[in-house]
Amino acid sequence: MAYDTEKKLEDLILRAIRQVLAEQLPAKRRLYVVFADAFDCRCVNFLRSLSPADDVTVLVDEIQAEQVRCDIEQACPFASVVLTSQARSLPLTDSLTVYPVASRDFVVKAALGLADTFAARWLARCFAAGSAVHLQLSGLARFTGREPAAYVQQILGYYRKLLEYGITIGHHLPQEKAGNPVPAAVTEKKAPPVVTCQDKVLTAADLYPYDKGTILLVGAHTVVTSFAREAALSRGIEIRRT
Structure with a gap:
């Protein structure tokens, strides 16, 4: 009888210790990966660069799913794959959405607020939820240097508009968690x-x-x-x- 009581007490203590340790662990950042255009090697390279430190969810449509699921699982085995038709219920609070590849068509639509594709509608949801959005610089179309100056300025204007919306553009993901920037006073x-x-x-x-x-x-x-x-x-x- 005494042994059973001691055993129960030990279990309670271990359970309490595990709970305290779990609460002390930093929460993983919720990271969504959305493919605005065709899935290619740039998408695979980006997935390979991710870390299990983030809670990664890759959103794919039904047509892509069967073709790219194997590549996604090999490149990022810890990621969850969710169909775009099921994405409505995913929480966006304190999340970061990344577009590894974004064509100029997507950039223009995003800047103009057009939501005629899943990628554009997801972006609108991110704006509504106040969640962070990032475009990988390596996935953007580059200028050749031969385009008309007026055309270049027009496209750059769309990029500037995205920056005004709070979207980050770069080679590396933002380090701070969404909604938790480092105060300027302590930097x-x-x-x-x-x-x-x-x-x-x-x-x-x-x-x-x-x-x-x-x-x-x-x-x-x-x-x-x-x-x-x-x-x-x-x-x-x-x-x-x-």
Whole structure:
């Protein structure tokens, strides 16, 4: 009888310890991956870069599901795969949605508020919920440098509109959890970041992931477009040749 009582007490203590430890563990960030365009190697490479530290959910439509499910599971085995038809019930609070690949068509529709596809409707839901959205820079269409200047300015205007909406664009995911930015008062003053760019052509769109004060080192033979110089000047980014 005494043994049973002691055993129950031990179980209660262990259960309490496990509960305390579980509460002390940082909550995983809820991360949704949405494919605005065709699933390709860029999507696979992005999935491979993810970490189990995030609670990853990949949203695919019924047509894509059978074709890409195996690739998703191999690239990101800890991710959950959910059909877009079942995505309505997914919670968006404190989440981050990432578009690994986004065509110019999607960017234009997103900037204009057109919601005629699942990817665009999901974006509208994120806005309504106040959740964070990120576009991978590697998944955006690049300028060739031969486009008419007016066309380039128009497209850049759509990107600027997305930035005004609070969407982040860059090579790396935002570090802070959605809704929990680091207060400016507690951030330490840091030396300006220095980034090396190996691109043969540097356009204004390439500058989006860099913050004010960044020093961008480019090669001696890198072609820097006039729009890139204007954008760098307006955003406080210094371009230096190595």
